[in-house]
Amino acid sequence: MSPDAPLGRGPKVRTAVLAAAVAELAELGYAGFVVDNVARRAGVHKTTVYRRWPDRDALIADALADSAAAEIPLPDTGSVEADLRALARGLVAWVKSPGGQAVLAVLVSETAGSASPPTVVRHVFRDRIRQALPIVSRAIERGELPADADPVEVIKALVAPIYFRALITRERLTDATADSAARLALAGAHAGVFG
Structure with missing residues (x-):
């Protein structure tokens, strides 16, 4: 055109x-x-x-929000391990995409003291976390995670290492990064850390 x-x-x-x-x-x-x-x-x-x-x-x-919804899948494989891994890999792919780079640019400008949106980016993160909660809730219903596991804390534990590497240490993000984040969140949930 x-x-x-x-x-x-x-x-x-x-x-x-x-x-x-x-x-x-x-x-x-x-x-x-x-x-x-x-x-x-x-x-x-x-x-x-x-x-x-x-x-x-x-x-x-x-x-x-549109970028995150389109590019970060919310899996339902029937296995919490596979779901968390797929969610983490989707997040890593998104962070490396134009939409993810836009979010990072906004976050970096906010922390650098530039004009900052009061809730724009935080709303996107909160909404995506809220949409991912059924992954953990279904795992609890299936008996894969302890009944007292807090879905919000499990999802936050999953995404935190990815954003830390993207924003703080500026490390290269890979599927291995995603898989490690999924294993950490899963181990914490099994250990009762998020109860």
Whole structure:
């Protein structure tokens, strides 16, 4: 499609704008995020963007949530070990994707003292944790984890080493990173650490 060809209305516009927002965040961070630039990247007029998203934080929140939902699968294999490993591998893949890089850019700008979104990124993380809780709840129902295992704490234990490596130590993330995080969370849950 040529840059001058109109996208029209509906899902194509939404998809194009959200992808452009992710690209803008990944490239420029939160402080450099400009809705006009997002509209230009998406090939739409800025009024098209403002009609759907009242402000930049609403657009950012929607773009990041959409990226996380599309790229981090919520597995249901029937095995908590396989589910946690798949979730961790999906998270590692997402962190390395444009959407994940956008989230990291926002987090880095926030910790560097730049203008920071009060809840945009935290909302994305809380929502994804909430959506992953059934993985642990199903494992408890199947008798794979102790009945008192706290699903929130198990999922946080899974994601923490991945984000630590991505944000603090800046280590290369691999499937082995994901598998190690899954084993740690599972071992902690079996040991009653999250009860």
